[in-house]
Amino acid sequence: MTAYQERLVVPVRWWLLAAVASCGVALAVAPLGIGPALTAAAVSAVLLAAALVGYGAARLRVQDGVLITEGLAMRVERLGWIEILDEDEALEWRTFRAGPHARFALRAYIPTAVRVEVADPAVPFRYLYVSTRHPVQVVRAINAAKAEAQPV
Numbered sequence: 001m002t003a004y005q006e007r008l009v010v011p012v013r014w015w016l017l018a019a020v021a022s023c024g025v026a027l028a029v030a031p032l033g034i035g036p037a038l039t040a041a042a043v044s045a046v047l048l049a050a051a052l053v054g055y056g057a058a059r060l061r062v063q064d065g066v067l068i069t070e071g072l073a074m075r076v077e078r079l080g081w082i083e084i085l086d087e088d089e090a091l092e093w094r095t096f097r098a099g100p101h102a103r104f105a106l107r108a109y110i111p112t113a114v115r116v117e118v119a120d121p122a123v124p125f126r127y128l129y130v131s132t133r134h135p136v137q138v139v140r141a142i143n144a145a146k147a148e149a150q151p152v
Contacts, residue, residue: 025040
């Protein structure tokens with residue numbers, strides 16, 4: 001059962017910038033003729049779209065007692081406290097407060113995040129920084145999964 005799921009898609013403005021960039025490529029190639037300009041625009045549009053779709057395909061899930069994101073799957077029992085980071089705090093933690101003892105599931109275009117302690121001493125990092133547009137819902141999902149995992 002999936003308690004929470006979020007796809008960390010790129011913002012619309014990135015798609016607009018990709019369209020403008022493709023037009024710029026077409027204009028740069030325009031002296032060679034209309035055919036090469038259209039071809040260059042089409043190729044650059046396809047490549048940029050593939051890059052944006054690939055980068056925005058990251059998912060964040062809390063499913064069956066496991067936090068899953070960016071190549072990481074960790075049981076919620078191994079997690080400790082959770083801190084919701086607003087825009088300013090998230091910026092601090094992904095820049096000068098970041099350290100080698102962290103694992104990042106970072107999307108810089110998402111202004112908010114959660115910072116989750118890793119309570120298992122066998123894990124080589126002490127906390128997770130996870131970008132999310134809905135940090136309160138992520139915290140609720142993790143806490144609900146922890147409560148379900150506790151023996152009665």
